[in-house]
Amino acid sequence: MSPIAPAKIILRGRKVVGGCAEGEALVTRDTISGWGGIDPMTGTVIETHHELRGVCFKDKVLVFPGAKGSSGWSAAFHLARIAGFAPKAMIFKVMTTKIALGAVVMRAPSVTDLDQDPLTAIETGDWVKVDGDRGIVEITKKA
């Protein structure tokens, strides 16, 4: 490896939704509510006690434990996609019906069941490439 090339970390997991996307990581240790937890029209987390409250996830690679709350999860993120405020890709730990359906209708490359904890391996601001079909996450640590 060239000494100037930034270190890359590879995580392997399983496909949730296929396709490739890359972008800046937005990492949270809090689960995310869809309906009532985000504003789909601005792509912002609005939940009262959430650590990302007020933060916009548009075009980010969203790294989080998983989904919680209302069954309107998929519809809220679906609406965010239509309004142009969806994340580019998703990496998460706990599979639920909310997040599976949400990832499908968001049409965002998504992976889970990774061989390392993505919440430790990835930090907000890292550049992350998600290959949904192969279940591979490539992390370039921020400078």
Added chain:
Amino acid sequence: MRLTDQEKAMLDGAEGPARQKAMDLLVRYGEALGAERFVDVSNIAGVPGSSTLFLQDYYKEHGGGSFEDVFSRFDLDSDETVPFPKVGGNCCHLQGGMDPELWVEQGMSPDAFAHQQQDEAELARHGIQVLKTCTPYLAGNMPAYGEHCAWMESSAVVFCNSVVGARTNTEGRESTSAAMLTGKIPDWGFHLDEHRHGTHLIQVDVPVESVMDWGMLGYFIGDVMQENIPVVAGKLGQPDLIRHKHFGAAAASSGGVEMYHVVGVTPEAPSLETAFGSKKPVATIHYGPTERRRVYESLNSNGRDLDVDYVMLGCPHASIEQIGEAARLLAGKKIKDGRSLWMFTSRAVKSVADLHGYTKTIRDAGGLVMTDTCSAIGRTLPEGTKVVALDSAKQVHYLPAIMGIQAWFGSTEDCIQAALTGRWSGELR
């Protein structure tokens, strides 16, 4: 996923383009979950085809804004509009966006109301029952023990699994709409015996009797459980339907609880051993006076001003007993000038409340009984509301965040007292 011949045929279009699109979506969804097959479902509760004005306008600009366009493109996640056939099975529409009679009071526009009426006619025409409630089990759709369902609405899902012993995951709008056409849903999670057993023991060390206390316990459990399955034991009174409704709704809001067991109470927990199946509890978590106080404070952390403008009751939608109780507390009294009290329920329950004179008693006191929606779902508040009082932990979780207002949490009596005096005086008793 392994598909049956009938499912393969549907996916190939043998039953028409709408069922093909629905099946395609369900296969993508099932694969995302890691499901191996589908299960047949005939009891489906969702919100098919409804659209906000934003969605309607968006689709108008992108190929058409009719009910069929929205249903195809949003509900079935299809890139083209397909003809929408009549649905099969027992399908119902959950809560909607406005009261069909009091929409002006709710601040809705004539355009939005006309649009809602059109959507409703389409639902009826397609064989979807217009229950318009988050409590279908109080309005004509009570599943049977063991029945496989595809339900949305987290508070109804947790009730369906835990109290009834029917089987559903927390489905979404798109999966329920697709299930209405296909009668299929991924055979995953709560459809399977092994995923219905408890994971954690919640030992209740402080007496839990009132509806408010059941709500607080639910809110605590949701927060500590997230998506796990609690088995609740200890100092509990016998919960009635209202207590289950408030407990489950709260646990499904602060966390993602889709099923709980109460030992000796819920149908799949005749004993502690049965509730856990062959597994041992991952952990035992205690709920005592300290935890109870902490939950109460957390639920009241949005409140600062003691002047209350608005009292909202009926989350989840009120049962007839709850409306009767509100009428009893308001009979012969007057809500303080400039304050509002709205109580939400289903049309089915309201018709009984009308019959009993409860609706009139509440109206004579200055309150309104409304149907179909709630302040959070309909994004509707009395004009100028800054501070609301609520008797639902679930509503406290959502309404201040969605509408940017302050909220107080307490008992139904505390809330009605606030409506009568205009001041919040609730406390943890």
